[in-house]
Amino acid sequence: MSLDTGPAGARRRSAIPGPRLHSDRAPAGAETWEVREVGLHPAVRADLESVFALANGRLGVRGVLEEGGASSNPSSYLDGCYEEQELTYPEQGYGFPKQNQVLIGVPDGTRFALFVDGRPIDPSAGDTTSWASSPSSQASSASGSRHERVLDLRAGTLHRSSHWTAPSGATVRLRSTRLVSFTRPAVLAIRYEVAAADRPVNVRLHSELRANPALPDRDTDDPRAPTVLERPLLAERHLADGHGGVLAHRTRRSRQRVVAAVTHLLDEPETPDGSRPEVTVDTGPDLVRVAVDVRLAPGQRLGVTKLVGYAMSERRPFDELITDARAMLTEAAGRGWAGLLAEQRDCLDGFWDDADVAVDGDPQLQQAVRFALFHLFQASVRAGRRPVPAKGLTGNGYDGHTMWDAETFVLPVLSYLRPDAAAAALRWRHATLDQARRRATELRLAGAAFPWRTIDGRECSGYWPAGTAALHVNADIAAAVLRHVAITGDYALLDEIGLELLVETARLWNRVGHFDEAGDFHLHGVTGPDEYTALGNDNLFTNVMARQNLLGAVAAARRLPERARQLGVDASELDAWQAAAEAMHLPYDAVRRVHQQCAGFTALREWDFAGTGDDEYPLLLHYPYLELYRRQVVKQADVVLAMQHCGDLFTPEQKARNFDYYHRRTVGDSSLSASAHAILAAELGHLELGYAHLADSALQDLHEMPRQSRDGLHIAALAGVWLALVGGFGGLREQGDEPAFAPRLPAALTRLEFSLRWRGRRLRVTVTRDHATYLLRDHADGDTLRLHHYGTALDLRPGTPRRLPLPELPDPGPEPAAPPGRAPRRRTTGKAVTPVGTVPAGSADGR
């Protein structure tokens, strides 16, 4: 069964049995607010654990089944809870990082073991016969499966319901609902219910908190696979405590202390004839186990609310951490399950009011957009001054490292939707500045050299040509500062941390680059976003971003002269930055009339796409870097990303030619390409192509199973969905102190509505086929907000919507081609939404 058996031109994929995350009908309104699994899907179990992960930016819990066996990844994570691991190289080199940091699993509170009439039930064993033999199911309305899970995007919960029939013939109904609290630091709550269906049963329920669970070995050559450390936590204490207990652990090398506390609230027996449950608590170094024994009459139910709280520190003593974790439980218990559900929904209501994007005409995309925003919220709501990892807390892919993705994809969205979270993330970067300065010194550079991948601020990149050499991460951080200040007007933050980040990164570029005899400024020997080319000279993206970095530092220093003086910036330094920026070389091929991804790129040999099999993607798993680096094959948007981020440096004609040239050579082996391609395609009027790229970005974590999502979701790509919608089809650009829009819709969409904050003001934009309506949602007595609609300034009064027509777009000319088999999948137009795994041939539009 192929995901897409469409004709050439559409992306070809290998046959994968997919789960059914959608109903056969187009999702109705309510169904666009949920992700539903009907039946069990062992082949994509790990991917679904990521899809169904709950998190709040501080605590992440994967969507494991409560009674399941060992999972492929740890189940629970605390942001920043890592262990160190020695990096060993076959050949050592100066400045190679010596230590990796690996996100580790913290004690897992999701697990229950259920025994019915003495027999354990294990859904992960694939014993679907037993599950399907149940006569009926309240949860499954669609098909014969007796298992269903629902990620509720408005409730902020993962709900699950199953029937199970024991060999004795007795059937039990299971229901569980879990949440990771958005309003509490690190609390997992699970409501677990088991009910006897048709005859009396003896039920034994073990609820566990377990550290250091065994994980299966993974033998893989994939450089993207996570490191798994065996038994990363050393037990320090274990305590029983009422209906729960406490585990205290530390890591060996990073010396982090982790405390997990668990307690259980048991329902009163439902009927007078129900036997009272017996509760016992066992603890061990790595385990708290609460056992509940009860006999249930038909219709009777055992209900348990399990609360797990975490505290972590490098410095604070265990006693304090234990007190903290217990206090979390006491507070949560005080609210009760219903209270926790209510505050979770309240919090989400606020987010959706600020952030929801309506996409009328494509319910499947609508659902994917909300899924993306939900996980973006989950990755950031309580992250505080900690990094946003590339996978959020949905998995341990990339070892839990944060990368340039955070500043380049995630922060722009947060600056518009949740500016406090964006500011906190920038403060975290600033907190690592001393480490970045030391790294710059080690690298014989100047200013600050931020790490390509890290948890605590130190470089963890083990392959320097695609790590340390990607110096653009520094300009990406500077760009996040500049963008955030432009969007929010938060000059206090600029003064507090922003200027210093700008200054230290500007110093780096000034040291890295040099003027040639003709007076041009060059940045040689660095790697840009496209990792299929490395160590090039004058990477276009790096150069335009470094230029922006230098100019931004000059402007910010002039705005905050006192703070600049404190940072040792003088006039000659500003002059140097200004001169370097103005002289920055942007490599251009005058014959082909396109910019070069790096000097000489367009003279490289072309990739033999015709000779490359469908099964040879991603190329990095089938070709050596030796072949990739020396050819014109692009893993991910690089020149296109440069045009997205520094569009003013390119004429429309250049953009069109560049986009066409690089689109033809980009294989999209990274999830980060699609949003930039969508945005540029939309800007250039290739609306259907942009729409296809948008959908690729939006649907990949829901459709690209198995394995693409097994180690966590592509958080930056999910953020890219918002960027593609708002920057692409909304045409949003930051134009100095004011937002500018140039909306346009692809054929499938009848309406696009999105919200954002600009300098503290809440703006809603509604785009239809012919018009755009702008509404300032503040109270009616506020100031006007100036925005731009297709180049025309518009002063918007609070509370008064303005409806403006969309101009005719010029003919964009022929649509850019893609490498054979690597074009984004075409959307069916709106109606025929089908379950994953059963896309009929012909649903691709056949480009």
Next chain:
Amino acid sequence: MSLDTGPAGARRRSAIPGPRLHSDRAPAGAETWEVREVGLHPAVRADLESVFALANGRLGVRGVLEEGGASSNPSSYLDGCYEEQELTYPEQGYGFPKQNQVLIGVPDGTRFALFVDGRPIDPSAGDTTSWASSPSSQASSASGSRHERVLDLRAGTLHRSSHWTAPSGATVRLRSTRLVSFTRPAVLAIRYEVAAADRPVNVRLHSELRANPALPDRDTDDPRAPTVLERPLLAERHLADGHGGVLAHRTRRSRQRVVAAVTHLLDEPETPDGSRPEVTVDTGPDLVRVAVDVRLAPGQRLGVTKLVGYAMSERRPFDELITDARAMLTEAAGRGWAGLLAEQRDCLDGFWDDADVAVDGDPQLQQAVRFALFHLFQASVRAGRRPVPAKGLTGNGYDGHTMWDAETFVLPVLSYLRPDAAAAALRWRHATLDQARRRATELRLAGAAFPWRTIDGRECSGYWPAGTAALHVNADIAAAVLRHVAITGDYALLDEIGLELLVETARLWNRVGHFDEAGDFHLHGVTGPDEYTALGNDNLFTNVMARQNLLGAVAAARRLPERARQLGVDASELDAWQAAAEAMHLPYDAVRRVHQQCAGFTALREWDFAGTGDDEYPLLLHYPYLELYRRQVVKQADVVLAMQHCGDLFTPEQKARNFDYYHRRTVGDSSLSASAHAILAAELGHLELGYAHLADSALQDLHEMPRQSRDGLHIAALAGVWLALVGGFGGLREQGDEPAFAPRLPAALTRLEFSLRWRGRRLRVTVTRDHATYLLRDHADGDTLRLHHYGTALDLRPGTPRRLPLPELPDPGPEPAAPPGRAPRRRTTGKAVTPVGTVPAGSADGR
């Protein structure tokens, strides 16, 4: 104490206490045939073990002291005896080699433990007081030291003599002489004598054969340091056997079987009153120990001849190997010590008759040249169809791997001096062709891709930008074939193995390269010899060598059409190679009028030499590749090597400008630079500069202590000494089927005389200040040999010397500069040769 405190411009080095390997006087005639250590030098102990290593290409034994403690490196090696070791990468990549091969120590037969009146003596403990307290020494005529070692370059032995005074006041005299037989497969013989000096002593002598000795940990970030495996050998059998025994071991992963056998020949007691020695033998899994107890009257001597023989195989059973090893001992014992000495000297006499180079006017250099030739002989005499490792068998540096050095530096010398050894080495490469074909397939290339470093033919390079990417090794192998056939006229070898090597490497280049729109052929994204630049486009050296490879393959295939057809070569393939070669792009900077090391090289930023401290060399230990790669700083000859190997492609003016340009930017952090620089400097008339480079190459292993030589000698650099003398000051070039000379001498030399074979004929060339004399040493009735002297053809009759005047050389212009502090040391002019470590200030000539 500095080796050289001369003025700026001369190479500055850090202060090092050096050993005295020369007498205070200029070495007289006999002293140029030996290397002498007077006194103990613990600080450079490991370096001296390399200098004093004995080897025959099959077996290598480092110059460890017999009674010394644990050495830093294994002491004994068999060529090709390695263990596999997993290569682990922080980030895996497609095609990264998964296995390293590490040269391991075989059972060490050098060790004796000596007890005098019950007390062990240990020279390595630095107990020099005891050693120096001896009243007199027959061995040391120079100074107060009582320890002396002499490497005898005519005898092929390492001789050592010491006095030692026990706490009891008794003094013993020790003498040992060892040899690794040049005429037997793998036999070490040690003559060990201990004599009572002034009063009776009880002597207990343990003679050991020991496997898996403990080695000290080395904590280093130096990528050049060797891998040391703990206890690499698994014991299989141990047998006692008369006055010796046998150890049989195998390696864990590479499944090699190693057998070492030892026996001892005891002298008859010297005087009737001497007590008869008592002999006992102990064996264990890793040890054969023969204990000899004797009481010596004053003047009496215990004399033991220890014989150690080795056999090794992957396939043959232990029984056969044990039989072989014992047979070696039986045969050697039959010759007796005097016989072994005699056959060793006989063999060397033949070599020196063929190979000696006389350098009159600089005795220190004369000594170094003979030292170099001696070790080159030792690295190859019995190597057979096995690789010549970069360190020979003098140490385990580079893990015992063979690299491009062998074909580029060692084989050219062997083709002239020992063509059978060169042919055997080429046959070894050919034997690995299947592995190279598989590697080419893995790399998605064609033909054969030979490994950058290997023992058995599989790629072991762990840092691909300076390993796998250095594809020029394939052209280097082809060049060795072409050169060997040109020198020897051995077309049978071309038919047997040479053509296939040429064809498969030509196929590689044809696949790697491509034609651009203008019709130029390019080789992109490869690394040349200079490892301070990597992954460049159109590396000049690679391109000229690939061009030569392609043309050589075409010519050889046309010469041997039948064999070519067997190899699947057809006319269209030959046309493609010819076209690629003719269109090969050679990057040239038309403004600076120099060739570019790779495309764009001359536009890179200059290195800040003024800001680089003397202690920051080699740069690779103090700067990241990130900085090195993107600047115009050259580790080792690259363009210069291209001009050496393919001089016809450059005009004299281009050579002069290129040499000047790159000499200014070459820091010489590799030992492989000096010979190429010497040759080009001589060709361009910069005779004193060439002489300085020659001396740098010749003296480094004798002078650059500590640590430069600790893991073995720089065999390729030692071969470069011959190349620099004969190619540089002899001006030898291969001109089609005929040799061409253009001799010229630096001021210090009064005479240079060298010999070589050309197509089986023995030619001797004697160069004085004004004349060159050519002598064909064959019997007088042979054919004439045509050679060229400064462009003039000369038909030489056997036995009839021809004396021709040297022309005036044109003014070469100003001497090329070097980076500050990186110029080669200037030679003092002939007379004032001084011991290492005590070069007086002012002995440098002050450029």
